[in-house]
Amino acid sequence: MNIAAALSSEMPGVSPGVYGAHDFRAIAEIVHDTAGIVLPAGKSMLVYSRIAPLVRESGCGTFSDYVTLIRNDAVERNRTVFALTTNHTYFYREAHHFEHFAATVRPTLLSRLEANIPVRIWSAGCSSGEETWSLVMTLLGEDRVAGRHIAQRDGRVLASDIAPHALIKARAARYDDDGLRKVPEGLRRAWTHEVDGQVEIAAEARSVVRFRSLNLLGDWPMAAQFDVIFCRNVMIYFDTPTKERLIARFAARLAPGGHLYIGHSERVTGPATGLLEPVGHTIYRRKA
Secondary structure, three states, X not given: OXXXXXXXXOOOOOOOOOOOHXXXXXXXXXXXXXXXXXXXXXXXXXXXXXXXXXXXXXXXXXXXXXXXXXXXXHHHHHHHHXXXXXXXXXXXXXXXXXXXXXXXXXXXXXXXXXXXXXXEEEEEOOOOOHHHHHHHHHHHOOXXXXXXXXXXXXXXXXXXXXXXXXXXXXXXXXXXXXXXXXXXXXXXXXXXXXXXXXXXXXXXXXXXXXXXXXXXXXXXXXXXXXXXXXXXXXXXXXOHHHHHHHHHHHHHHEEEEEEEEEOOOOOOOHHHHHOEEEEEOOEEEEXX
16 A cells, blocks of 8 residues: 555545645645745655645545645635644744844834834744744843833734744743743743743733734735844745745835844845845844
């Protein structure tokens, strides 16, 4: 029995032997067109294992019928995309970004807040929230009293992701204790507490964040420009033209002097190079 047939035997309602290369190619094309995610041929069985339950739940019975369904049903198409997104992240990932933000960017943002000038930050592709909360804790700082004052100013962090299940966890703001081991002790002490055997982000920190379901390839309804954008380890799943279009859109949404932080293996190329200058490892500033 081939792998697909073997897996099908464990998925009642999915006919064995009905998943072929043509089904994979069709699903890969739809996912790329919808969310920009590139699925190389080596991901064929990953696609099968994640999509077979959806085929069964839809009542289609075969992948071919399911492909027809998702071509015409936006809700089911989005379920397919959500099932194939990767939500691997952790607190204080790529610590040099938060260190740069704290030392170089944060003082300017705090001065603006004290002058009653709005500050807007975007955690794009926030996944389950670890990046967002690392960023918020760094913004508020280790002094809880001063941090509460900062949280009451007109500073907001937008946290967006395409996957609803990731946003549910991010909004809950509760994590296992060992997940925060890389967060500086002073920030942990100021902005977390234990609840039911887990670590919860403090209410003052949570008050700064607004969560939104957003496909980065779609329309962006936000009108404001951003002072800081974090989009890290999201574009590794995109092809070069998609990356370049997205980075150009980020650059256009940054206020002059604003900063863009991207993943350790990502680079700014294409039209955005005329708007962004490198100021650190995978850190870029919007030219004035």
